[in-house]
Amino acid sequence: MRTILGGLSACLAAGPGLAQDAAFDVEAEAQICAGCHGEAGMPVDETTPIIWGQEYFYIYTQLRDYAAARREHEVMTGIAAEYDRDQAKQLAEYYAAKDWPAIQAATEEGDARLANAGITGGQCSACHGKWEGDSRIPRAAGQQPAYLEQTMKDFKNEVRMNAPDKISTMKQLDDATIEALARYLASL
Known part of the structure; x- marks a missing residue:
């Protein structure tokens, strides 16, 4: 005892x-x-x-x-x-430590053009680089397109508040550009 x-x-x-x-x-x-x-x-x-x-x-x-x-x-x-x-x-x-799984993601005609316009206008590459993540920056390449779209729209509509710089960036993009960007990133 x-x-x-x-x-x-x-x-x-x-x-x-x-x-x-x-x-x-x-x-x-x-x-x-x-x-x-x-x-x-x-x-x-x-x-x-x-x-x-x-x-x-x-x-x-x-x-x-x-x-x-x-x-x-x-x-x-x-x-x-x-x-x-x-x-x-x-x-x-x-x-x-796990390996990133490969997903099947399709783009639509014009997605690359719209996505690149959004990337350039929002200066997304300044932080996200080649979209594969880097320490504090999440990997976006090959991510679920519906998740990416929802995340970007949540920032745009101030639903997600834990990254204020993303709010102002996403507010610059219309929904069609966000949707194209999500499909494009998912396909990388």
Whole structure:
């Protein structure tokens, strides 16, 4: 009995983070995530983003933004609120280490022209470069087109508020350009 009480006292003295970290199983958590984000990296729904192979810091930041309600989603806000900082980092590391899955995305006639006009006008390449992500910048190439479209429209309509510079950029683009840009980026 004395040993059990001594061990319990040591855990309590170490703080709540120790108990949480010992219980966090990133593989088990990833199985929960797979319910929407897919078993092999292909999301179940077209409006759900691919997170396999996404940039580490971007995933981590989005989890923290959901938890702090800087970004809202009916499912992700509650889930992310349950993760402490270390758990969010573990999940971000787990997904960033995965290979990006290939999707089938089609463009429509004129998409490249409209998309390039939007990219030039919004100076998107200044940050996004070749669209494959870079540390804090998310990969957009090969991302779900419906997710990309919704994300850009959410910025434009000030639904998504966790990247103010994107709001002003997306407000410059009409919906037809955003739709073409989403299809174009998905096809890269």
